[in-house]
Amino acid sequence: MEVQKKTRMTKQRKVILEEIRRINNHPAADEIYDRVRKRLPRISLGTVYRNLDVLCEMGEIQRLELSGPTKRYDGVPQKHYHIRCVCCDRVDDAPIAPLNELEDDLYGTTVFEIIGHNLEFTGLCPQCAKLHHQQKKEAS
CATH class of the missing domain: 3.30.1490.190 (Ferric-uptake regulator, C-terminal dimerisarion domain)
Known part of the structure; x- marks a missing residue:
C-alpha cells in the first residue's frame, strides 16, 4: 500500500499562488518570478519553477499546454x-x-x-x- 506524502503550503508557494491568481493573465514563469521577487527578494528562479511544479501537482494551478512559444500557468485549476x-x-x-x-x-x-x-x-x-x-x- 502506497502512502501519499502531504505537501505543505509553504510561504513561498503561498506567495507564488497569490501572484498567479492576482494577475490572472496566464503568466510565464519569468513573469511570476519578477512579481514574487518584489515580495520575496531572495527567491531564485529555480525555486519558482520547482514550486510551480508542486502547485500543479497539488491541483492549485495548471500548466497550460498551448502551442505558442511561451509556457504559461493558470491560477484557475478547473x-x-x-x-x-x-x-x-x-x-x-x-x-x-x-x-x-x-x-x-x-x-x-x-x-x-x-x-x-x-x-x-x-x-x-x-x-x-x-x-x-x-x-x-x-x-x-
Missing part, C-alpha cells in the same frame, strides 16, 4: 479552454464550458485509454486585429 493570439501570444479564457462529451464520443473507438484533452483556439486579440485591419487598408 478544466477550461483558452484562446491564444497568434501575433502577440496573449492568452484569454475561452467563454465556453468544457466539452466532456468529446471524450465520451471517443471512448470505445480507439485503443487509447482517454485521460483528458486540450483544446486551444487561435485568433487575433482585439489590438492585433485592429492593427491587422489598418495594415490591410493601407496596403490596398
Whole structure:
C-alpha cells in the first residue's frame, strides 16, 4: 500500500499562488518570478519553477499546454479552454464550458485509454486585429 506524502503550503508557494491568481493573465514563469521577487527578494528562479511544479501537482494551478512559444500557468485549476493570439501570444479564457462529451464520443473507438484533452483556439486579440485591419487598408 502506497502512502501519499502531504505537501505543505509553504510561504513561498503561498506567495507564488497569490501572484498567479492576482494577475490572472496566464503568466510565464519569468513573469511570476519578477512579481514574487518584489515580495520575496531572495527567491531564485529555480525555486519558482520547482514550486510551480508542486502547485500543479497539488491541483492549485495548471500548466497550460498551448502551442505558442511561451509556457504559461493558470491560477484557475478547473478544466477550461483558452484562446491564444497568434501575433502577440496573449492568452484569454475561452467563454465556453468544457466539452466532456468529446471524450465520451471517443471512448470505445480507439485503443487509447482517454485521460483528458486540450483544446486551444487561435485568433487575433482585439489590438492585433485592429492593427491587422489598418495594415490591410493601407496596403490596398
